[in-house]
Amino acid sequence: MSQFNKILVVCPAGAVTGGPEALHQLVDHMNHLGLPAYIVYLPFGRTAQAPEPYQHYKAPVASYEDSPGNLIIFPEVYPMMALKVKHAQAGLWWLSLENFLERRHISALHDKVRYWKRVLKGQRPWGGANDLKRLLHFSQTEHSTQYLRTCGIEPIPLIDSINEGFLTNKYLDKITHKQDIILYNPTKGKKVTQALIEAYPQWQFLPLQGLNREQLSEKLYAAKLYIDFGHHPGRDRMPREAAMHGCCLITGILGSAGNTIDLPIPKEYKLDSSQDDFVRSFGLLASDVMENFPHHWSAFTVYRQWLQNEPHVFKQQIADYFCQ
Numbered sequence: 380m381s382q383f384n385k386i387l388v389v390c391p392a393g394a395v396t397g398g399p400e401a402l403h404q405l406v407d408h409m410n411h412l413g414l415p416a417y418i419v420y421l422p423f424g425r426t427a428q429a430p431e432p433y434q435h436y437k438a439p440v441a442s443y444e445d446s447p448g449n450l451i452i453f454p455e456v457y458p459m460m461a462l463k464v465k466h467a468q469a470g471l472w473w474l475s476l477e478n479f480l481e482r483r484h485i486s487a488l489h490d491k492v493r494y495w496k497r498v499l500k501g502q503r504p505w506g507g508a509n510d511l512k513r514l515l516h517f518s519q520t521e522h523s524t525q526y527l528r529t530c531g532i533e534p535i536p537l538i539d540s541i542n543e544g545f546l547t548n549k550y551l552d553k554i555t556h557k558q559d560i561i562l563y564n565p566t567k568g569k570k571v572t573q574a575l576i577e578a579y580p581q582w583q584f585l586p587l588q589g590l591n592r593e594q595l596s597e598k599l600y601a602a603k604l605y606i607d608f609g610h611h612p613g614r615d616r617m618p619r620e621a622a623m624h625g626c627c628l629i630t631g632i633l634g635s636a637g638n639t640i641d642l643p644i645p646k647e648y649k650l651d652s653s654q655d656d657f658v659r660s661f662g663l664l665a666s667d668v669m670e671n672f673p674h675h676w677s678a679f680t681v682y683r684q685w686l687q688n689e690p691h692v693f694k695q696q697i698a699d700y701f702c703q
Contacts, residue, residue, distance in 0.1 A: 381414050382703055383468070384448035387441060389457065392420035392427035397616040398454055398474045400433060401519070401539035405452075405472070407436040408694050414701055417441035419451075432592065452517070455479045459502055461514050470515030472537060473523040475612035477634050479503070484610045484633045485570075508532060519613050521640035537696050540689035541619045542592075550600050550624040551683070554676050557625065559669045560602035562587055564617050567609025568631065571652045575606070578658050582665070587617070599624035603672050604665060608652050611636040618642070619686055627668050627675045629661065644682050 386409060390402040402418065409416035416438075420427035423443040429436065445451065449467035453460055456478050461469040477483070481493035481503075497503035504510035508530040518524040518534035527534045540546070563572050565586040576584045587598060599605070605621035611634030618628050628644055631652050635641035642649075650660055668675045 381701060383450040383701075384415065384446070385441070385444065385450070386414060386416040386701070387419045387444065387449060387451045387467075388416065389419050389421060389443075389451065389453045389460070392422070392425070393430060395430045395432055397613070399430075400542070400616070401474055402454065402472075403429065403433040403436040403438045404539055404693070405537075405697070406438040408697050409701065410437045410439070412694070412698055412702055414697075419443050421457075450515070452515075455523075458504060458511055458514075462504070462511070468515060470517060471511065472517040472519065473527070473534065473613075474519045474539075476520070476523040476526050477610050477612035480507075482610065520635045521638050522611075522635040523613070535696075535700050537700075538614065538689060538693050540693050541616050541623065541686065543690055545596075545620050545623045546687050546690065550596065554625060554673060556601065557603045557672055558601050559583065560585055561604045561606055561665065562598060562602045562621065562626065563606050564588075564609070567607055567615075567617075568652070571608040571631070572606065574658060575661055579662055579665070582669075595620070596624060599626055602626055604629065604668050607631065607636075608633075608650075610634045611642070614641050622679055622683055623686055625676065627672070627679060629664060629668075643685060645678055648678075 388402050388406050390399050406416045406418050418438045418440050419442065420440065428440065429438060445464055445467050447466050450470060451464055451467050452470045452472050455471045455473045455475060458471060461471055481497060482490045494503060498505055508527055512532060516527055516532050516534040517537040518527060519538055524534055559582065561582055561584045563584060563586060565588055585598065587595060590598065599621050603626065605618060605626040606629045607618050608631040614635055618630060622628060629648050629650060630636045630642065632649050636649060650657060
């Protein structure tokens, strides 16, 4: 039995990225557990429907309803909306710490300026999460959990999983077809990736952009390596999807990639891009991945099994808190 009359999960309309998919998954899992959960699209009061990639989720749409007995869950980038809730219980789901803090790990000064611009626009609290203690907090990452604890908040664990269609062994059937291709997300770690592209012109670096799900799968299935030297604001989906398509990963150590709970891959595949010998170290590791791919592919077996268990953990966490 639900402790809430309605559980309203707020999501920006029309957005097709990792965060919105997680929000639709949450509502879907809640409904399959018999919970009265709904998606509420932003901006409130306008008619919207689920984007095509998310229409298979059981996520009925409802209107915003700030009423006693309801729970309204906002993504962490809408803290001020959550603070304006008067009658319902409001909560934040921390899918990304870096996006809340406006932190890119390139310049500490620029990060602070971006955050204070948000404050001046009324989009962030002056005191950070310290000003959000009256809200419920759900955390997707160990990274955000540790930050919230420094603010005197003990969050409720609530991870997500990648699309379950990627969590089968469908794309792990063989490795002999794999090509010497390095894939990357051009919106993540752009300067670092560009330096690697310039340093190693002999390798084929391909950006993943403008692709539908089928095209993305084709690229991931064909490549040997996926790299991500971005700021890893949460448990990013693309590295997980790449691993489930048989790619090896090489990442940085920023954000959630900096611990072994949020990204539990062997430590030798995490490189510090701030080190003087980074470019050389990457070249040595990437070259070995290309030349000895079966060995490196096997090194990610435990990680892939861990990913396949994520939906079970996600559903159990929902049940543990909401089905009391």
